[in-house]
Amino acid sequence: MKQNKITIIGSGIGGIASAIRLAAKGHKVLVLEKNxxxxxxxxxxxxDGFRFDTGPSLFTLPQLVDELLNIDNSHKRHSFNYKKLENVCRYFYEDGIIINAHAEASEFAGEVATKIGEPKDNIIEYLANAKKLYNATSDIFIFNPLNRALETAKRITPSALKPLLRINPLRTMHRENLRWFKSDHVIQLFDRYATYNGSSPYLAPSVLKVISHLEHNTGAYFPEKGMYNIVEALYHKAVSLGVEFRFGTEATGLIINNNTITGIKTKKEDIKTGIVVSDVDVNTFYRYTGRELTKPRAVKKSSLSSSAIIFYWGMDRTFPELDIHNILFSKDYKGEFDAIFHKKEIFPDPTVYIFISSKVVKTDAPERCENWFVMINVPPLGDKFRKEHINTARQNVIGKIQKVLNINPEMYIRFEEVATPETIQTLTGSFKGALYGNNSNSVWSAFLRHKNHSSKYRNLFFTGGSVHPGGGIPLCLASAGIVEKEIESI
Ligand SMILES: Cc1cc2nc3c(=O)[nH]c(=O)nc-3n(C[C@H](O)[C@H](O)[C@H](O)COP(=O)(O)OP(=O)(O)OC[C@H]3O[C@@H](n4cnc5c(N)ncnc54)[C@H](O)[C@@H]3O)c2cc1C
Structure with a gap:
């Protein structure tokens, strides 16, 4: 096998996972990271005794992380451990209904039947259908390059493909959920999965119901030392395989000779390389990092996923009524998505997500305290994110918590930090603070997503949440697997 000098731009989860895979194959890997x-x-x-995970909080398919940690079969015990959550999420509605989404499907269905009268079988059959759909689609749409979809599909038995052929591709996720459930509460609960890749259930295709399969059938997990421990464990694995990380090093351009990228410019020096893998949000990559290249269609016609405002609150009390993952639903879900994707403004009655890792990781907050990560979905950065807009959003979030939980959080906030689309953009390089690159608000989104191998430059590859197969930890890890396959095949 030919050993290459490979330079990865960006040490997001996709960048580190690619580094591990390529180093394990014997390549010499350098990672440039601006942070x-x-x-x-x-x-x-x-x-002050509080620790907050700033980004992802929901962890599914942990075996993808294990696979990387065991990639060289070194049998050295790694220090990354996680546990399965018994309760996936606690949902609060304004009419006082509370649903505990138990990990075990029949228990969850029982809870929904008792609390709101939705027939148990509706939930059980929906989740079974989502599972079949996932099994039919994951190899084609997640773990392999999309341009080899037909090739991959041929390897799958025709009967396993049936659920994919049966689903109406033009139906939206919301319409699909309307067909399955009687209760508005349950429809809203399953509609919410569209937000897992920054999309609207009123626009995204029904096939995205597979997302609920991951949380409910395969399970929701949490690392014993918090989400950032995933990064720490993978970073140490990469280093142990010989990967070199250069922090504080921003790639500022590419050096191109005869349609081949021969190097990367940084503020300090030019770095020669055989292969480039970009883990930078593609919308940022073509505008700044690799601005020498022609923007592809996926970037020229980008339709961005949602962004977020997050309040990190160190709370001076514990709240037994809350679990690790909590959702306080908006009364007007359609209005909320219209505001995010059409009006491009912050919705006054947002769905509020409260994530409290200290419920599981006791050391994440001082004794008798909690670390609240309070998030609302908002449009990507625009002109409606001035200080007064953020202040109004904060007041609305506090109002919502008071109304639904009867708690005035303001009385207990000991520490506060805020993330906005602007700070997310600055800290992570994500264009306009979009959390997942482009959204999936169209039936064509999966096909229009930027590919993992450049069609013009043979030695340029892409990983991470803004390219195929999409955003979120499992998909970023899948993108690294595809990059490995693509590099091995050149
Ligand atoms: C608030 C929030 C909540 C989320 N919740 C979840 C969740 O619950 N579950 C889930 O699975 N996913 C979630 N996600 C999505 C998930 O975090 C992302 O899909 C994933 O982490 C993206 O990884 P990535 O590989 O694309 O790299 P990124 O994380 O985007 O990192 C890119 C890296 O490249 C660096 N970089 C950029 N430009 C340059 C340059 N020119 N030179 C050098 N370095 C550069 C950046 O500094 C950064 O470190 C969430 C994201 C956010 C922001």
Whole structure:
């Protein structure tokens, strides 16, 4: 096998996973990272005894992380451990209904039947259908390059493909959920999965119901030392395989000779390389890091996923009524998505997500305290994110918590930090702070997503949440697997 000098730009989860895979194959791998630490959107804040994961909080398919940690079969015990959550999420509605989404499907269905009268079988059959759909689509749409979809599909038995052929590609996720469930509460609960890749259930195709399969059938997990421990474990694995990380090093351009990229410019020096893998958000990559290249269609016609405003609150009390993952639903879900994707403004009655890692990781907050990560979905950066807009959003979030939980959080906030689309853009290089690159608000989105191998430059590859197969930890890890396959095949 030919050993290459490979330079990866960006140490997000996709960048580190690619580094591990390529180093394990014997390549010499260098990672350039503009920040002082690894992780990108998966960051952490520590303050006065509190620790917050700044980005992802929902962890599914942990075996993809295990696979990387065991890639060289070194049998050295790695220090990354996680546990399965018994309760996936606690959902709160304004009419006082509370649903505990138990990990076990029949228990979850029982809870929904008792609380709101939705027939148990509706939930059980929906999740079974989502599982079949996932099994039919994952190899084609997640773990392999999309341009080899037909090739991959041929390897799957025709009967396993049936669920994919049966689903109406033009139906939206919301319409699909309307067909399955009687209760508005359950429809809203399953519609919410569209937000897992920054999309709207009223626009995204029904096939995205597979997302609920991951949380409910394969399970939701949490690392024993918090989400950032995923980055730490993978970073140490990469280093042990000989990967070199250069922090505080921003790639500022590419050196191109005869349609081949021969080097990367940084503020300090030019770095020669045989292969480039970019883990930078593609919308940022073509505008800044690799601006020498012609923008492809996926970037010229980009339709961005949602962004977020997050309040990290160190709370001076514990709240037994809350779990690790909590959702306080908006009363007007359609209005919320119209505001995000059409009006491009912050919705006054947002769905509020409260994530409290200290419920599981006791050391994440001082004794008798909690670390609240309070997030609302908003449009990507525009002109409606001035200080007064953020202040109004904060007041609305506090109002919502008071109304639904009967708690005035303001009384207990001991520490506060805020992330906005602007700070997400600055800290992670994500264009306009979009959390998942382009959205999936069209039936064509999966096909229009930027590919993992450049069609023009033979030695340029792309990984991470803004390219195929999409955003979120499992898909970023899948993108690294595809990059490995693509590089091995050149
Ligand atoms: C608030 C929030 C909540 C989320 N919640 C979840 C969740 O619950 N579950 C889930 O699975 N996913 C979630 N996600 C999505 C998930 O975090 C991302 O899909 C994933 O972390 C993206 O990884 P990446 O490989 O694309 O790299 P990124 O994290 O985007 O990192 C890119 C890296 O490249 C660096 N970089 C950029 N430009 C340059 C340059 N020119 N030179 C050198 N370095 C550069 C950046 O500094 C950064 O470190 C969330 C994201 C956010 C922001």
């Amino acid at each position: 002082k630490v690894a992780g990108g959107k998966m960051g952490q804040i520590k303050h």
